[in-house]
Amino acid sequence: MKIVRPTLLLDKQRCLKNIEQMSEKAKRNELIFRPHFKTHQSIQIGNWFRDFGVKQITVSSVQMAQYFAAAGWKDITIAFPFNQLEIEDINKLAEKINLNILLIHPESAVFLEKQLKHEVGVLIKIDCGYHRSGILAENTNEIDELVNAISQVGKLNLKGFLTHSGETYHAYSPKQIHAIHEMTKYILKLLKERYLSQFPNLIISIGDTPSCSLEDNFSGIDEIRPGNFVFYDVMQLKLGVCFAEQIAVAVACPVVSKNKKRNEITIYGGGVHLSKEFLLSRDRIQKFGLVVELSENGWSAPLDGMYVSSLSQEHGTIKVPFGKLDQFQIGDVIGILPIHSCMTANSMGEYLTLDGEVLEHL
Amino acid sequence: MKIVRPTLLLDKQRCLKNIEQMSEKAKRNELIFRPHFKTHQSIQIGNWFRDFGVKQITVSSVQMAQYFAAAGWKDITIAFPFNQLEIEDINKLAEKINLNILLIHPESAVFLEKQLKHEVGVLIKIDCGYHRSGILAENTNEIDELVNAISQVGKLNLKGFLTHSGETYHAYSPKQIHAIHEMTKYILKLLKERYLSQFPNLIISIGDTPSCSLEDNFSGIDEIRPGNFVFYDVMQLKLGVCFAEQIAVAVACPVVSKNKKRNEITIYGGGVHLSKEFLLSRDRIQKFGLVVELSENGWSAPLDGMYVSSLSQEHGTIKVPFGKLDQFQIGDVIGILPIHSCMTANSMGEYLTLDGEVLEHL
Secondary structure, three states, X not given: OOOOOOEEEEOHHHHHHHHHHHHHHHHXXXXXXXXXXXXXXXXHHHHHHHHHOOOEEEEOOHHHHHHHXXXXXXXXXXXXXXXXXXXXXXXXXXXXXXXXXXXXXXXXXXXXXHHOOOOEXXXXXXXXXXXXXXXXOOOHHHHHHHHHHHHOOOOEEEEEEEOOOHHHHHOOOHHHHHHHHHHHHHHHHHHHHHHHOOOOOOEEEEOOHHHHXXXXXXXXXXXXXXXXXXXXXXXXXXXXXXXXXXOOEEEEEEEEEEEOOOOEEEEEOOHHXXXXXXXXXXXXXXXXXXXXXXXXXXXXXXXXXXXXXXEOOOEEEEEOXXXXXHHOOOOOEEXXXXXXXXXXXXXXXXXXXXXXXEEEOO | OOOOOOEEEEOHHHHHHHHHHXXXXXXXXXXXXXXXXXXXXXXXXXXXXXXXXXXXXXEOOHHHHHHHHHOOOOEEEEEEEOOHHHHHHHHHHHHHOEEEEXXXXXXXXHHHHHHOXXXXXXXXXXXXXXXXXXXXXXXXXXXXXXXXXXXXXXXXXXXXXXXOOXXXXXXXXXXXXXXXXXXXXXXXXXXXXXXXXXOOOOEEEEOOHHHHHHOOOOOOOOEEXXXXXXXXXXXXXXXXXXXXXHOOEEEEEEEEEEEOOOOEEEEEOOHHHHOOOOEEOOOOXXXXXXXXXXXXXXXXXXXXXXXXXXXXXXXXXXEOOOOOHHXXXXXXXXXXXXXXXXXXXXXXXXXXXXXXXXXXXX
8 A cells, every 4th residue: 555644554463463462361360351452442343352352341431431342341430530520421321231330429420310211230440640631549538539439329339449550650660660570569459358258259459561571470460451551652662661562552643854964854744643742852853753654565664863853733854863964855744753652543543454454543 | 613622713704814914015025925824734725815915825845735736836845854755746746846856865856857747846945943953054065966966957946045934933032033033034034145157046944933923124035935923823822923803713721520629620622632731830830821712803911920831632621710619610611722723623523613614725
């Protein structure tokens, strides 16, 4: 297939390998594997998980839950704080599938007592240190209050505690990720012990790709919900969470201009394609993507010293090392490894596999 | 209309006023008004410009040109470096409409000599100091070479010189924007004088919203191509380019959680809705949007001391001033003024006017 404009390439083999590895780790550790589908948001890619025995999934919006429910998924956790304004759609979903929602506030239980028409599972969102949302694990009074409020609503089935250790994305080393993981396990273990006699089937669910990829000890954990691992990206590469050969997506971008004085290439490929996510290098340089050479069978390792240095709406600027500019011609197509593949996939809206198959994105 | 999830609200009256003001300024200064439609990318909003006599437009991709050509626009400049890989679509467009393309490199003229099937207008992209793309205005040898290459291709009609003073977006004050505008005019005046005897109909086209909004002297300029002014945004507000009452879009977001200890609100509204654009305050705090109160007739001025402090894929976190948290309840819907409205509109994909009309986005 001829590429003439920014196109999100997907290496299906790498993707399947990523799924296989995570699925095997889950089996080895006797964990429920409930992958987060917000990264790919694709019915076809979702279907690839079925071959690995996956029947339970995670999403981050009611719309995603509707999309995957329509594709036959029957057990879905919406890992986003319950939004009472969407109760109508939640009721429709709960009629058809096993739906789990996330609660943080007792007033949501009160609201649901009046409005909920079908049974749903509930996970209490616990904040183990990321401080985005959820109840701080140490605030057992607040947790007690919410547990009681949930217990009083017949249609709410308390399933367990869920956390997202998103601070692993800001770690400086795999060692720091390990420390966060150990702390998270310890905090959740105490919590489980506190409530286990009252709720013997209580599960503990964790979700971040860095911990799930790097760690091997999940004692006390019952479920993992990683999402990003399906594609990985430059952020995970820099964290030491994946190898470059595991990154399964690249945006193919036409070269439209060259500047000899600044040793730069201009590509057709901007913020609306890659998203505006960037990483800061140690010397405080913003990098919006790494550059790879495309071939029939995929793409090369990231090219040394090359990176996307800025993004406008449709333009990207690539810094080229001294003496290498002549290797790139106007009309060439080069590949960009995204900083954050979830955001890039969401911006691009569809995938092209190396075999030429087009896959949809919600 | 009931809002239950992130929704891009459009204040049509503000939008029409923004269009009217820019259109009048163009008339007053006898400038061709060729607005950039990349900001709204909407057939319906595009149609609003027709009442102000607009017949010529700017876009930033071949796909946008196709979209607006299909909606009846007959004179379109693609203000993006010519991408030779899209020659097939460019040929189809040039058959039907007056199409202008942007050239930087003589080899593109050589390519077009062989591949172009219909006449197109050409603008030479000049770099007046933004250093994204284009030929540096002082490199007259390079410009001569390109002018000659263009002259040798029968189907290429040299129309003029085009620049985008994007550095005005990084200015620290309206005074600095003024200085950039004056320098740009001076540079382009010299250039026009150099080529006017050879090409008496040569035009000079400038485009940035900051200059076009703030400046009143356009001597030597023939055409303006601002885009962002149709909505404006927090970036333009902070630059002193617009007033808050001119910002014509806001993302309505449900409140899904509150945190008393951190004085924060969690909203349903993340990077996939607002885009990850942010501004750094003087004390180096990242702000991903300002907060407004929504009402039947639109929204309030930005609420003092409140801002979006971080964005995940679907979550947003809002910092609330001390003592104000009780004013916000779970289930409320609040408005976020975007940092960069072009990116937000592109992420959201459609508009809801205050009258309840849904407008499309490419």
